[in-house]
Amino acid sequence: MSEAISNLSRKEQVIRKAAELFKEKGYAAASMRDLAHLLGIEAASLYSHIKSKEEILRSLCFDMAAEFQKSLAEVESKKDISASEKLRNGIIGHIQVMAKDLTASAVFMNEHRHLSQPYLRDFLLMRINYINRFKSIIEQGVQTKEFKDSIDKKLAVMTLFSSLNWMPMWYDPGSAIDPSQLGFQLADMLVNGLKKND
Amino acid sequence: MSEAISNLSRKEQVIRKAAELFKEKGYAAASMRDLAHLLGIEAASLYSHIKSKEEILRSLCFDMAAEFQKSLAEVESKKDISASEKLRNGIIGHIQVMAKDLTASAVFMNEHRHLSQPYLRDFLLMRINYINRFKSIIEQGVQTKEFKDSIDKKLAVMTLFSSLNWMPMWYDPGSAIDPSQLGFQLADMLVNGLKKND
DNA sequence: AATTTCAAGTAACGAGTGTTAGTTATATAT
DNA sequence: ATATATAACTAACACTCGTTACTTGAAATT
Known part of the structure; x- marks a missing residue:
């Protein structure tokens, strides 16, 4: 065939x-x-x-979702790694998946709401699941006292995702900074902040 | 009348x-x-x-833009303040403006692209100006060695804005954390990071 | 009481929407 | 050479879109 x-x-x-x-x-x-x-x-x-306009949207959204899923599962599979290292790897993985297809990533992020039921429901469930797994990493970091316990965990994880998900809107792949550096710096900024820590 | x-x-x-x-x-x-x-x-x-559907969008987008403008101008007017304090105040101000109308904020962020010319051009110019003024604060902080110079400034400022601008999508005003706490914690997270600094 | 203003109504316009049915020319496989 | 599959076409469908023109009943003003 x-x-x-x-x-x-x-x-x-x-x-x-x-x-x-x-x-x-x-x-x-x-x-x-x-x-x-x-x-x-x-x-x-x-x-x-x-078959239809929406089939295109479905294929774009769910193909990206599968790639994010795969990337995070790989990070989670590694044992004996600190929470901050796990978080860093999760961020870098997420960025790398996005960088492979910035256009599809932008659609994934901004247009998924136009999916009809039951696809929208499925999509949102996968998304919540993904976010919660990052939240678990953060909670783990708080327990091991790597991370502050003063910061609201929902705020922390949503801030993280906001930063990641807007990247396709402004990142220029032809710019000085390449995707792996981008992921590394983004992780550093979110984990360590802008301030010098000396 | x-x-x-x-x-x-x-x-x-x-x-x-x-x-x-x-x-x-x-x-x-x-x-x-x-x-x-x-x-x-x-x-x-x-x-x-x-007058038209788009008039509604225009009014929503430009009214919000004016409030952001006003908030930032107030922060900039204060002299003898460190860059990190300025940045913190800018973030808190931005969050407070958003919190006053989360719905309009969401439209401002996600739907402005449907403005027609020349309104779209005007809007984007205002937006770039606003972003650049935050970027100046960050650059000032790098010069005074409050902030790391290892992080790409465009990355830093876009990460900041991503975090701020997605807030209306997930923040529940009836939740435990109130808007002023939210602004404070968000500023802390972006300036100091998740990690404990002891 | 008469007039004006406000906020709604009905009817309809031209244009654009996703999609289907059925057809046709070209390239490939037998 | 013949049959098949591919990728395009034309024509049209039922529907929705933003918007305009004109009208109407109630409330406020004079």
Whole structure:
């Protein structure tokens, strides 16, 4: 079935262009005719490759979610590691997943709310689960007294996620700082703060 | 002209409801018929109070922008204050402005891109200006050696803004932590980090 | 009591939406 | 050479969109 392969290839072209469009204009404001025009075809022709507009969004959101999941599971699997090291690795992993596809990451973050049920519910459950696993790492760090106990844990974890999730909106992959440095510095800033600690 | 006052009053009711709707569904996905239904009137009746859908968005975005502007100007006006104290005050001020209207803040952050030209251009220029003024505070802190010079300044300021700007998405005003504590802790976390510094 | 203002209503417009049905030209496989 | 699969096309559907023109009943002002 070599059809399947080449079909997938063209389908992925459509999905990637859609990601760019969704990132730029937002899912709701992006029309299928816009997307078709970007690809140089007619709107109806898109349906040779995809089932619906929302199928594109689903595929973008859930593929990213799976990659985040995988990255965090790998960090969690390593035993005998301090909480701050675990947190650092989690942050770096998250950044690396995003850096592999900044466009899809932006869609994942900003457009997931346009998923219909039951997909939206599933998505949000996965997301809460992911956040809670980071929260556990922070709580572990508080217990081992690596981290302050003065800071609200929900605040801490949401601040962390806010910082991570907005990265695709401003990060320029052609800039001086590369993704692995970015992850490292971001982790340092969140764990150690801006202030000199001497 | 008592008409102006009562008209403004009803107009503001419309705008506030619109803010809720825009926050929940996004500007593009929110229809004037949705908004009218929430207010218990017909869609066409909205136009007794507002000129267009986008006028609502403009008013939400630029009113918030003015408040942020005012808050930062006040912080900047205080002389003989360390960079970290200035940054802390800037963060607390920003959070307080947001906390006064979480719904409008969410729209300000997420929906401004649906402004048409030339409003979008104006908005983005104001925003860059605001960000750069925070960046100046950070640079000042690096010069006085309060802050590390190892961290990329763009990264630092964008991380800061990401944290601030996502707050309206998760903060529950009925929760244990109140807005002024939130601002204080957020500032502490970003300046000093999660780690204990002893 | 007469007039004006306010906030709503009805009806409809032109344009744009996602999507379907059915067709066709080109490239590939048999 | 023939059959198949791919990727496009045209035409159209039912629907929703923001908005305008005009009207109406109630409240406030004179």
